[in-house]
Amino acid sequence: MKNKIKAGIIGGSGFTGLELVKILSRHKYVDISFATSRKYKNLSVCEVFPAFNDKKDKKITFIEEAKEGDLEGIDIMFLCLPPFESMEYLKGISGDFSFKVIDLGSDFRLKNPIDYKYWYGTEHIMKGMLSDFIYGLPEINKEKIESSDHVANPGCYPTSILLGLAPLMKNDIDIIDICIDSKSGISGAGRKLKDEYLFTSMDSNFYAYSTIGHRHIGEIEQELENISGKKFKISFTPHLLPVNRGIFTSIYCRVGDSVESNMEEKIYYLFEKFCKDLPFVKFTGTEMPQLKDAVGTNMCLVGFGFDARTGTLKIFSVLDNLLKGAAGQAVQNMNIMMDFEEKEGLDFNGIF
Amino acid sequence: MKNKIKAGIIGGSGFTGLELVKILSRHKYVDISFATSRKYKNLSVCEVFPAFNDKKDKKITFIEEAKEGDLEGIDIMFLCLPPFESMEYLKGISGDFSFKVIDLGSDFRLKNPIDYKYWYGTEHIMKGMLSDFIYGLPEINKEKIESSDHVANPGCYPTSILLGLAPLMKNDIDIIDICIDSKSGISGAGRKLKDEYLFTSMDSNFYAYSTIGHRHIGEIEQELENISGKKFKISFTPHLLPVNRGIFTSIYCRVGDSVESNMEEKIYYLFEKFCKDLPFVKFTGTEMPQLKDAVGTNMCLVGFGFDARTGTLKIFSVLDNLLKGAAGQAVQNMNIMMDFEEKEGLDFNGIF
């Protein structure tokens, strides 16, 4: 039996942080040392999650801020902070820590400071650390993650997109004209008190947002290049679904070289090969995955169709934005970094 | 004051037929002579719609079948039937009628019998009548509708797509690579008793369907050619939203000729010009329309964005699939054919 590790969570008020607290509080090999949250300070997890009922053990209490003493004891730190705040936090404590770090925010995903400035509109304040962070998509970078102390957890949209495209990217198929239409549940927007996120605003509603230049494009193009060796300029348009959780991504693209007669079989084979041994990606063939299949689980489901009339390849992927798209993937990365079984603590039943 | 006309409705059990009964029962210049429905036969509208409360007048009762005597008295017939049934119905009574016809089904939208066979998989049984029916999109064909006795009401998806593309089609802008991602409320699937349409199946769900070769593609490509004089092969993918009503369409395309620096302004101008005098299409500029803005109204709202980085033009349109996408548009067509004010009976408040 393995020893338990100690984990610290910075930023436990948001949806991602809360989901992480939930998962880790029931992870066989993890003790949560602390979770910071202004909103929930001095409350225990049993008060924050009404259905938590542990009377004796796991009396995890949220604290307002992590002191130096808190940091000293931990083996791994999870950062669940808004853009710009992870780098500020790490800068503030830099030099002093010996723990591993998984950043669930967006500060360390882009490797090139110029790209960072282009997509985030400001200079990165810890450029030297950018290359330390491995882009934490285990289905692509598992070996690097295993030996790394710093992981940048991918964005929710990029995870759904990269897992849909990666199987075709390392191969002789030439994918061009990538046009992506993603739809996300509202928890993806975070927990902001805005008129537009009220129930009365979103119930039975649907719309596109950030239609030009969404920040996630940067990491998608970076990773597509890393996988394929080719440069891409993708069109990406996110939409908001009137549901709490889940992302459904529709990827439209073309096959650049002359379309072969057996294109569908070829694509089928490549997906099947890619997904064969992956615990958290399942290929559904030409059966379309549904949002509800993935919600409440750490799975990404991928299906496809090939429209021979127009030469359009259509790939559809679904995942839970708070699990495989955020906290679940972070724990998957932790499992890999800590040499636990990759699925440990992530075997959820789903809700449907 | 105009005289009232008499309308007959064939197929009053489905969502479209019921919506039509509702609208016409409160239309100033219309008396419903009859509405057929196996499901509701012998019930009055006040029994079918619990909130209808007319005690004295408008005692409209659903009948199982329209007899010859019923047909003789009417000025206009609305057909609200599934694919293949409109032509069968008209064939059964052909030769005998003097009323105008608006077909809300799909049998008379395609003008070329070869196209019909390609998209519907069977021979048309009234080929000779195909050219009699005007494609009833008033924003394009108003003059033809005015002088016509037969109108084929457009499909819900095609309405949302054509109103998004038409403004750019008659002009010197060369639109290419059209890739359409539509999302529809579940009433668009009709009132079928299938496991997949249960509340438990669709609540908080979302997925793509008919991903290859949806039948509406035929009428979209036909009308794009009619408007522009050019042939198109479009990629179209419909999805199901967990809402009752409404269609949100995202159209992605490119501008074929060298992209000009003022492309956005140019596109803006064309949309504004097209929508200026239309009662039921509103251009929202680069503000994104939302599904809830259109639901419960006969409006189609259209917005756009131009992504200069990738050269992608993104057009977004929304409408209520049962109103502007079906029964509302049928009444709009009737108003035009009967020389009523185009908005008569269609000035709904919406629900939000």
Added chain:
Amino acid sequence: MKNKIKAGIIGGSGFTGLELVKILSRHKYVDISFATSRKYKNLSVCEVFPAFNDKKDKKITFIEEAKEGDLEGIDIMFLCLPPFESMEYLKGISGDFSFKVIDLGSDFRLKNPIDYKYWYGTEHIMKGMLSDFIYGLPEINKEKIESSDHVANPGCYPTSILLGLAPLMKNDIDIIDICIDSKSGISGAGRKLKDEYLFTSMDSNFYAYSTIGHRHIGEIEQELENISGKKFKISFTPHLLPVNRGIFTSIYCRVGDSVESNMEEKIYYLFEKFCKDLPFVKFTGTEMPQLKDAVGTNMCLVGFGFDARTGTLKIFSVLDNLLKGAAGQAVQNMNIMMDFEEKEGLDFNGIF
């Protein structure tokens, strides 16, 4: 043809105010002189309601505040303000106005200042005016409303409850032990930016709130006494439904005198008699009304069941909280006060 009247609306930012603007802007006999709103100041109705498309007429613009000159021209004022603000507003302008007033808020519903203080926790600042305001439930007080210049529009819960109980209150049936369980859509909570009203908080959720001492109890007990001449102490518990609009009220009570064998028929007869000529209340007998039947309409639907085993009478009523429960009822009151047809401008189709 009647002359148009001029209406002023104070408080056009909330759900009720907006709904009122919508209805009045399409009312045949009303011109909106102004609507105040800090949120929407300087915007036209066509900007606030994206589906409004009036190009020429009805260019209603929201203003921040109504000046003396604005007030002078109007025939009727609608107050759509939070608790305490209607009396403050009227006090501020008191003495100077000649227009009629309909208060959609809660300040003038209770007639006894002691009751007001009990339920609202503070002294009323215009006690002298309390008796000027008629409790605007037209199904009970139509004659008084006709001849009144001041109407206090009932609360949404009280409307659903009083219309369910009134038919039995004027009669020889002795109703006792009234226990009411109401369920309201979230728009009933107003448009507050609170964590608990976010989509992510309310989607697929349901709960009870204000379980002890909800303020609406005061006006319910007052009106029950007015109708029946008897005093009541009712138990009332409101709940929040994960829907935008609509109230469903379940009323449980007992019949005090010895239960007769034909109790069900007797109750049926009383309901039918009460509802017979009412344009906006429909009795559905022992068929249960559904929330969706009423949403989007100005109707209140009432059904009932009598449980002989336990002697429990169960009455169920539904309405749209923003229409018959607020803005629709206010316009109904206006129609009565102004001698328009009671249904004018209120003949909505509903959304289902």
Added chain:
Amino acid sequence: MKNKIKAGIIGGSGFTGLELVKILSRHKYVDISFATSRKYKNLSVCEVFPAFNDKKDKKITFIEEAKEGDLEGIDIMFLCLPPFESMEYLKGISGDFSFKVIDLGSDFRLKNPIDYKYWYGTEHIMKGMLSDFIYGLPEINKEKIESSDHVANPGCYPTSILLGLAPLMKNDIDIIDICIDSKSGISGAGRKLKDEYLFTSMDSNFYAYSTIGHRHIGEIEQELENISGKKFKISFTPHLLPVNRGIFTSIYCRVGDSVESNMEEKIYYLFEKFCKDLPFVKFTGTEMPQLKDAVGTNMCLVGFGFDARTGTLKIFSVLDNLLKGAAGQAVQNMNIMMDFEEKEGLDFNGIF
């Protein structure tokens, strides 16, 4: 380490059966020997649940019917069948089996055949076995369940009601005039293909059903008598919520003896005492539990308020109808019968 037991599931097509398959397929001490289902026959769990991804182990395949050989090997049988079918099934195989039985249906909950006939309208066909079945509410009958081979799993409504009332039933408080208003998600109605369960029928809807004489009343009154020694006639009214999962129950009652000044504290104390050591019931005091707190978990949350003005005690309880209200409770019962830890396999995170 305990040995694994073998479980057989009869009726794996419905929501309850599927949920049970999910839970047991991940239970540390259980192997599913078979699950019968006409709908899913010959499919594996990984095909039925798209997010299941076990490649090597747990290759559970649904079979059409359990043969004698299938039954011989099992330690426990779960019956997930509609009313009347459990007793028919057991009668068909009676005499031959040595396994324990948990019936998730309603056939063996009532102990008195006269009650059974009253509530179910037909004679019980295995009267002799009624007393063999323990009413499987572990919070009341844990000791009997431990030593029993036959458990009748309670209904979903009765579980929510009994856990709300039981704490006050064994005591000197005299609870009278019990009036219960329950609201259930649609999965509670089972998986029937009916017009009324379509998404288009239930979205944004709400209504009461089976308002007189719902069958669950029988088992509620039976168990209240078992706990308290007193007879009750309760008023019970179920409603349908537009959500997939979850029951919210509002219990209204009075305290019969003279209301004491410290009634609220007394009730608080009794609830706290009752819930103290229960793994799956949590008392939330005067904080109201919310539906979303319980959905996706095996918890029942109970809160209360005491309205001194009217003498009404209001108790609110929530649970997930498919977990604590059905399959979760069945596994809890199995854990107790098999001497596993009561929480084994039931420690779900919930979805919110």
